[in-house]
Amino acid sequence: MIQAVMVMSTQGKPRLLKFYSYQPPEKHQDLVRGVFQLLSARPDSVSNFVKVDAIFGPGAKLVYKHLATLYFVFVFDSSENELAVLDLVQVFVETLDRCFKNVCELDIVFNFNKLHTILDEMILGGQVIETSSEQIMRSVEEIARLEKQSNTTSLIPKSISERFSR
């Protein structure tokens, strides 16, 4: 099971946090800090796997990918295959790239809700449900299209629409 997905900048700023197993909100920053310290201490050209049972509890491992100014981190337990998760990170990044055309950190900062949408298509309740980036893109685009259609109504202030709905 995947326990968490994190995207953070190389300065240690969280860009996206999604926890699939419950973590109390006040602990989130500690987790981010712990992971960041771990990753920033690792040299380049070493393996992408780290055991993190000190941070996430027994058996927890993480796979990370360092791309430009970002770390993409997937935390999971022993039921996943490290290499496969590494490719899952790749799927995620490829999907982002398709979505934003040459994705950069700013895209991710400003559109973190879109990142959540993409992740929700890939992972649900900690289980991987979709691994084809093409398929993911299709769903995301459809969501965007349908959202745009219904967008027109939302320009009206809510007090007015509430009055209408009464």
Add this chain to the structure above:
Amino acid sequence: MEQLRTIGRELAMGSQGGWGQSKEFLDLVKSIGEARSKAEEDRIISRELDHLKRRLADPDVPRRKMKELLLRLVYAEMLGHDASFGHIHAVKMTHDESLPLKRTGYLAVSLFLDERHDLVILVVNTIQKDLRSDNYLVVCAALTAACRLIGEEAIPAVLPQVVELLAHPKEAVRKKAVMALHRFYQRSPSSVSHLVSNFRKRLCDNDPGVMGATLCPLYDLILEDPNSYKDLVVSFVNILKQVAERRLPTSYDYHQMPAPFIQIKLLKILAVLGSGDKQASGNMYMVLGDIFRKGDTASNIGNAILYECICCISSIFPNAKMLDAAAETTSKFLKSDSHNLKYMGIDALGRLIKINPDIAEEHQLAVIDCLEDPDDTLKRKTFELLYKMTKSTNVEVIVDRMIEYMINITDHHYKTEIASRCVELAEQFAPSNQWFIQTMNKVFEHAGDLVNIRVAHNLMRLIAEGFGEEDEGADSQLRSSAVDSYLRIVGEPKLPSSFLQIICWVLGEYGTADGKYSASYIIGKLYDVAEAHPTDDTVRAYAISAILKIFAFEIALGRKIDMLPEIDRNLSFLNGYVQQAFENGAAPYIPESERSGVVSVGNYKAQDQQETSAHALRFEAYELPPAASQASISPTTDLVPVPEPSYYKEDHQMSRSQPSGDSLSGEFGLKLRLDGVQKKWGRPAYSSSSTPSSSTSSQQATNGGVSSEVGGSTSSQARESTYGSKRQQATEVSAEKQRLAASLFGKADRKAQAGRKTAKESSSTEKVATANATPQPAKEQVIPSAPPPDLLDLGEPVSSSPPLADPFTQLEGLLGPASASPVVSETPASSTSKTPDLMSIFSDDVQTGVTSGSTEPSLGVNVVAAKKGPSLQDALQKDAAARQVGVTPTGNNPILFKDLLG
């Protein structure tokens, strides 16, 4: 330039507002990015939060704006700020009929809340309604939120709809419904157990995505109860075959691999189903062989599948051909340059050696490389492998390696783990007790605070008990070597508390036992310990009782030691406490001699007291009793309250305060020692000291002299002998202790002598047991004198006591096949010949494979007792035999391994 470009991009995005982000949000992100300090960032965000609080409560905000405000709130919370005031707004937004708002609401809710949150109850209703929606996106959003927010109690409320959705025309919905059901199953298996059959049905879904998603819950179910899913083996194998043969739509291809994630999941499931099941495994060999053949080692995902195949093969019923293929792939992994693949290779190797330990042999170089690798992850993984491979023949190298690594890491969590592994391996496989103690010392020195305190107690007991040998000489030799090493270490700064406790205890017990170190030297060291750790009461207590013990020994031997000048004989440090007690209304202490009505025998002191402190409460009438008590010496013996006299003495006569100290330390372990006393010295000892026990001070002084003479005479022969006998002297001579014994045990003393056994049972330490030389198995006797033959020392069969590391033994041990032991019968006499056939190691004509050939009937010989420290002779035999048969890695130049030899 780069900055300009990003600014341009920001502007473009700001103006286009593609995802509804406004200039304000842009500014917020930018100002946070430019913040120079954490404080500045916090200021910016709390300003933002104030703003959001106002705006969210404002009814005139356009609804589209609401969405953005909420997203900003999510952002602020992600940065670690409390946004709980906005949670209710998120919940409200899930009610909105507009899709983007509803989705944003669900997103925010599932990020803000969890199933235990109070507000969830408000969301459940909405989820329920939305699951029935016509818009599949709404349904999807509701299902996603349900996965996160529906707790055990809420499951029945949404369960019927979720089950209905399993048949939804949209595959995205079916997929999510399967996952939601799985999630409910994880939360509360009982509430959905009747629906488990739905997962089987969904396995036949025509959409590969849904089928793939169904594998997740099935995997969990099969893990729990593989037997009820054995009928699915054939279906899983079929699916895997079809996937591997590219029957799925190409959109599921990933880097030219057909649906790799589905393949991996299937392999995981097959591994569980085939475990220990020959028939089920038989169905799998074909497809596994196919996958191996088609395996693509160039891409990452191809390797992921191959790795999963190896895992599967090592888990199912073993098949020689499959294992060969797995071993071959493993060696490819290990030879790869990629750290990731090496990591997987080590992991795979760890799985394969469980089935066939020989596999490790050919990869020894690669394994050692990984151990040397700068990559910490890889190193740890390799240690894990070594841990699995440890045997009594290689434990020394492996544990030494582990300790060396342990010293250099700072990660507490891992340090604890590796320290406890060292302890575990050392306890299980230690080749000699000497080595065990040295290893434990190292572990304690570097990670003492992280190890279970039980281990420290074990070590102390081991040193005290000896090793069950009758040969006391070996035990005392070991003790003095422990003392030596501790004296060396004790001065070092920052030793862990539990290690200091051991050190103090051992120094106290055995510090002066072999006469190498003077008592004052040891006491000085102990004093330093107590001084250096003013806050650690336990260590100080250990140190103090150790000092007292040494004094007791010295007194017992009739030596006079100078008390450390630092000791405050007037107990002035208690003045404050006393003063405070007075202020609180405590009555001042009245010396016993001055109390009315109490005729104490202790008032032989009264003469001294009278001059100094007794004016206030003295009455002439009481002059008489002292004389009386002096007159009647012997009859009062048994009535003497023991501690008081000793207490007085501490004040007045320094040299005699030691016995009192001993009686103090006696509180911890004294009973036992008295047992010993009675046993060996029995009545004479008892009677000799019974006389002085209640005499006047002058009498006592002489008696002290007498007793020390006794001690001195015995000391010459008993000096280097066991602790027990020394202790006997100590107790025998120390008059205070005799009295304590008399008062504590009284007449029962003599009875106890008869029923000594019962007394021993009740005693807490086993020291006496050793002193009594209870018969113990003597098989470990050989240990210190017969280390494995040294490679460089061909002529000399026996070397000195610390077993020298033989490079070949180490290597064999580390990577040699486990079948090293069966070989013994080949050369039963090898232990006597002692000169190992070295040539056979280097001659290439000796095949490695011989091992397995020559292992026939010898099992009876080498059922080695796996007690702590198996017989070294056996190990020696094995070792020599193994070499003659050529088990040692044949083609490898030993110099390559010099890193392993330190």
